[in-house]
Amino acid sequence: MSRHTLVNxxxxxxxxxxxxxxxxxxxxxxxxQDVITxxxxxxxxxxxxxxxxxxEPDRVIGFRVVWQDDAGETQVNRGWRVQYSDAIGPxxxxxxxxxxxxxxxxxxxxxxxxxxxxxxxxxxxxxKGGADFDPTGRSDAEIMRFCHAFMCQLAxxxxxxxxxxxxxxNVGTREIGWLFAAYxxxxxxxxxxxxxxxxxxxxxxxxxxxxxxxxxxxxQAMLAEQGADLAxxxxxxxxxxxxxxxxxxxxxxxxxxVITLSDTSGTLVAEDGIDAATIAWVxxxxxxxxxxSHPPEDTKARYVAGAMPWEQDVDIALPCATQNELDKDxxxxxxxxxxxxxAEGANMPLTSDAIxxxxxxxxxxxxxxxxxxxxxxxxxxxxxxxxxxxxxTAEEVDADLKQIMKRIHARAADxxxxxxxxxxxxxxxxxxxxxxxxxxxxxxxx
Ligand code: GLU
Numbered sequence: 107m108s109r110h111t112l113v114n115x116x117x118x119x120x121x122x123x124x125x126x127x128x129x130x131x132x133x134x135x136x137x138x139q140d141v142i143t144x145x146x147x148x149x150x151x152x153x154x155x156x157x158x159x160x161x162e163p164d165r166v167i168g169f170r171v172v173w174q175d176d177a178g179e180t181q182v183n184r185g186w187r188v189q190y191s192d193a194i195g196p197x198x199x200x201x202x203x204x205x206x207x208x209x210x211x212x213x214x215x216x217x218x219x220x221x222x223x224x225x226x227x228x229x230x231x232x233x234k235g236g237a238d239f240d241p242t243g244r245s246d247a248e249i250m251r252f253c254h255a256f257m258c259q260l261a262x263x264x265x266x267x268x269x270x271x272x273x274x275x276n277v278g279t280r281e282i283g284w285l286f287a288a289y290x291x292x293x294x295x296x297x298x299x300x301x302x303x304x305x306x307x308x309x310x311x312x313x314x315x316x317x318x319x320x321x322x323x324x325x326q327a328m329l330a331e332q333g334a335d336l337a338x339x340x341x342x343x344x345x346x347x348x349x350x351x352x353x354x355x356x357x358x359x360x361x362x363x364v365i366t367l368s369d370t371s372g373t374l375v376a377e378d379g380i381d382a383a384t385i386a387w388v389x390x391x392x393x394x395x396x397x398x399s400h401p402p403e404d405t406k407a408r409y410v411a412g413a414m415p416w417e418q419d420v421d422i423a424l425p426c427a428t429q430n431e432l433d434k435d436x437x438x439x440x441x442x443x444x445x446x447x448x449a450e451g452a453n454m455p456l457t458s459d460a461i462x463x464x465x466x467x468x469x470x471x472x473x474x475x476x477x478x479x480x481x482x483x484x485x486x487x488x489x490x491x492x493x494x495x496x497x498x499t500a501e502e503v504d505a506d507l508k509q510i511m512k513r514i515h516a517r518a519a520d521x522x523x524x525x526x527x528x529x530x531x532x533x534x535x536x537x538x539x540x541x542x543x544x545x546x547x548x549x550x551x552x
């Protein structure tokens with residue numbers, strides 16, 4: 107049977123079992139295309155039906171979150187935790203608070219997390235959670251009450267050896283502090299059941315920076331493979347959050363020109379590169395819940411309403427905002443401009459059409475599960491620090507992060523090399539699949 111037929115048969119089963127979950131189908135199809143023949147060629151994987159098992163999370167926990175807003179009105183939201191796979195370690199993955207959060211989104215993110223976490227080389231299973239709560243326009247007190255109410259429901263299901271959530275979109279160090287306090291009150295124990303904590307209560311150095319910094323370390327490894335480096339390269343970045351601003355900061359430090367950052371309404375553009383002070387301004391505006399449409403007068407950056415970062419002439423594109431943010435027209439624009447590398451800071455930021463166009467256009471494409479794994483990798487280091495109760499310095503964590511990103515690059519490159527081309531997406535999927543499949547196959551039919 108051809109690979110195409112195998113994938114279609116498999117996807118028919120997935121789509122029947124999980125109807126209407128389009129983002130989930132998209133994520134599973136991408137992996138299945140790359141690994142289905144690996145499964146078929148390995149009798150242990152075939153007998154264990156690894157792919158069919160991985161197309162179903164271990165469990166999806168859903169709950170109601172009730173809280174009171176500042177006006178004293180009762181509010182009702184929906185929360186979930188997808189405990190996707192604990193084959194190689196406790197469930198691990200972030201919590202996202204956003205109106206778009208749904209079981210489909212969390213299942214796709216949990217599925218991706220299983221592979222991403224396996225690539226780090228650390229003993230981390232995969233999970234994801236969150237709520238359809240929109241913090242935009244909410245007061246600090248309202249967000250705190252929501253975090254406490256959310257954790258009140260989630261706490262019975264997590265723990266340092268069971269499931270260790272962290273942050274994701276709209277869940278940063280501040281929210282993790284509130285969530286951790288509620289967890290601790292429930293468990294009557296001070297344990298590292300969440301990562302991304304503040305440094306004064308068990309957080310790791312560099313955790314906040316890790317996803318963005320790790321993305322740049324990954325791109326540096328891709329460039330080193332070609333005997334090149336970041337100095338003088340023109341880089342477009344989308345997003346204005348934690349990943350985007352820390353990637354921008356590290357890229358500027360390495361001598362690149364960061365031409366853009368963006369939000370949902372437009373793009374901040376500086377033809378000669380956004381400077382460090384403007385990146386810090388963007389971060390502060392985001393943290394304060396304010397827009398970036400009026401940059402300070404003394405910066406060369408201007409805000410272009412309605413524009414996308416991918417309209418700029420750049421060598422490297424780093425989508426760091428959210429899923430499916432870069433579609434086929436934008437992918438065509440990148441190919442036409444001669445962009446060489448697309449590396450994903452966000453999870454699944456390219457539509458399926460965009461991925462095909464980028465690949466056919468000869469660009470190198472680093473998938474999020476490899477390129478943005480730095481965040482969860484430092485979360486893994488935070489778990490170790492919590493367990494042995496000794497804390498590493500920022501320099502030590504940064505050195506570990508660099509090593510981990512280099513190792514992930516090497517694994518993805520080794521599995522994805524064919525002649526002098528590297529298919530990073532395929533390489534990452536195969537490397538991660540082997541790790542998880544070995545564990546699943548070894549455990550029997552359970
Ligand atoms: N939300 C991040 C991710 O997408 C980090 C997860 C974690 O640290 O557990 O990988």
